[in-house]
Amino acid sequence: MYYSPNPISKTSNYLLLKNALFISGGALKAGNMLIKDGKVFSFPNNTDNLSKIKTIDARGLICMPGIVDIHTHFRLKLGEHNYNSDDFESGTKAALSCGITCVADFTDQDPGDSFLSGIKKRIKDAKKSYCDYSFHCIVPSFSKMKNFSLEVKKAADSGAFTFKIFTAYSKRGLMLSSREIRQMLKEAKRNKAAVFVHAEKEEDIEKNSLKYANLKKKNPMKAFPFIRSEVTELNAVKEVIKLNEDIKAKLYFVHISSPLSAAEIKKASERMPVRAETCPQYLIFSDKIYSKKDAYLYSCCPPVRSPNASLKLWDFLNKGVLSAVSTDSCGFSVKMKKSWGGDLDKLYMGISSAQFLFPLIYTFGVRKKRITLERLKALCCENPAKFAGFSKKGFLKKGYDADFFLFDPKECFFVSKKSLLNSCGYSVYEGFKLWGKVKKVFLRGKIAYDGGKVFKPMGAYVKRTPPFFNSR
Ligand SMILES: [Zn+2]
Structure with missing residues (x-):
């Protein structure tokens, strides 16, 4: 027959x-x-x-859906003619080689410019991207934007349903007032969009900076986690949640470093659509690194926390208190990091981690039995795709993009400078023995990486749909 x-x-x-x-x-x-x-x-x-x-x-080999990393910083603008080290070419090449097939980065339009012009500019930046990409719209203090409401609608109509706000960085014009945050939340709600939040309370950071002024002078890296403490994060989280109490817009907290904030977000999620991610650095490192001679190479915002906090974050990932793992990959060369000269206020903050997200979470999460492989799939593929509105990514289901990778659970490797695809010249994970070796990666059904070889850039811009907050 x-x-x-x-x-x-x-x-x-x-x-x-x-x-x-x-x-x-x-x-x-x-x-x-x-x-x-x-x-x-x-x-x-x-x-x-x-x-x-x-x-x-x-x-x-195990087949996984392509990882959707909804928090990257490639070609991050730091000022006039000054960018971080990884552009889209090197950053996504590194990302793709470990199974990331789609990233969401950020726009960087000037205050007053429209979100659409910001997206257009960044699509040009991403021309040589190895994986698919999209952009969250950065919302700078928008007093200069002519018709904010209309601009949000236009962005959403074009397929950009996520907006990123800050509760710090006033000097860079990024910090929003409470009034502005509420306006953003209302527009997000009206347009079925989600608001991504960088939560660190600037007022607290300034107070701590004075309180620890002596330590900051003597040993700036040791002072760093005290200045940007867990409470600075918690207070910002509380404030934004409070502002959303009656609006109930979709809220997504990026790079949550503290179990205190994670617990607060979980509590709020019983009454409003709010979710949160953490990043590999908060799971793998602890504040012991700040005693290292080259501690400045590990600098990222917010700082990493105590060993106990890190264990708690794993537990929270397992229990659905935290719902996603993103990289917040932001690479700087050793030269750029060194240029701080001992002044914490001049230190470039960020770690390049896109190349190792999967093997790190597999090694420290799945192999150490802190989470299952199925949970890893939810945290790195399914949930981020939903939270950012990638409606054809994150799952291997009929009609979805054939983005996937094959890995060998029995094969391990050592992170070494020689194998780095980023353009930083170093990795904070140097020497780590990692399991879960990625063998082949496919992007929309085409082979994109095979046994150490990355093929040509095939990434495309992805228009999205309204985010979906039905899982945790
Ligand atoms: Zn970030």
């Missing part, structure tokens, strides 16, 4: 992935996946009638 579950059409492009291990209901199950024209088409049990199609045998 001839059995044809998937009639093959001559005008379409097919790829068959055979014998891969898929994560299904808490277990690994061997199966096949048929890709048609860059989309997931079916999961055929019987592949006898598909013998003429290009086939990849993935025996022994």
